[in-house]
Amino acid sequence: MKDVTQDNVRDFLLTRYSEPIKGMRVNLAELPDDFDLFLAGVIDSLGILEMISAIEHEFQIKLDLGLLDAEDITRIGPLARYTAENAKR
């Protein structure tokens, strides 16, 4: 079972969405912390639901998004940070 750290969650998201991000000719290594997967067109509205479910499944956690700012739900850095701090097993 993977540790729920900010880096692990970020790596998981970058791996999961590497193809569409590369398709935008953006270097994964230089992706800014506030890169927004939704606004960039990497995921759609239902993709947000699938992404949260995928994180929960990958790390075997339950994620309560109640305290997360809605704007941050699709930003890689803030989401990874929130997940690492609020994950419940």
Place this chain on the structure above:
Amino acid sequence: MLWPSKIFDAEKRNKNATEKNDNMSAERLLPGLKNRILLLLTRIAPGATTLRVCLNRWRGVNIGKDVWIGYDAIIETSCPHFVTIRDGAAIGMRVTIIAHNREQQGVMIEEDATLGAGVIVLPGVTIGRGAIVTAGSVVTKSVPPKTVVQGNPAQAIATVEIPFGREVSIKELAKGLRPIRKPAADRRPASPED
């Protein structure tokens, strides 16, 4: 081309059939023409919350307050009075609502329900309060309140905490979505042997 007398005969027959079938299947000629012209206008007119809504009310669709109707939506052809759209509901672009067939009649879109673009709704269906139908889905059975459905036939995929009102952002909506877990066997991708 039909002669006028034939047209009126046909209209008389239609009227009798209408009475017999309790306004179910037959459509009288002149009201039908008026209905179809209004339907064409509703499809192309501007004004998702104003003119399109007003024209559909004139056709006979039962529409509440603050309803949003997208471009080119077809809300039942011959029996618009079989459709009820309650307050705050949103009907996306190119939605098709079919409200009658031989045995079934009526479609109810409840308060704050949202139908995405290109959705098809079949007769006898109720879309529950605050429910969301994703774009391109075909709704063959009623949708419970606060449920997201997707696909053909539309299946429940998530529950939603807040209705998708026009002041709610997609991110705020997504934050309140919770997936509906299916049994593991249901999630197995179909293999070519299936």
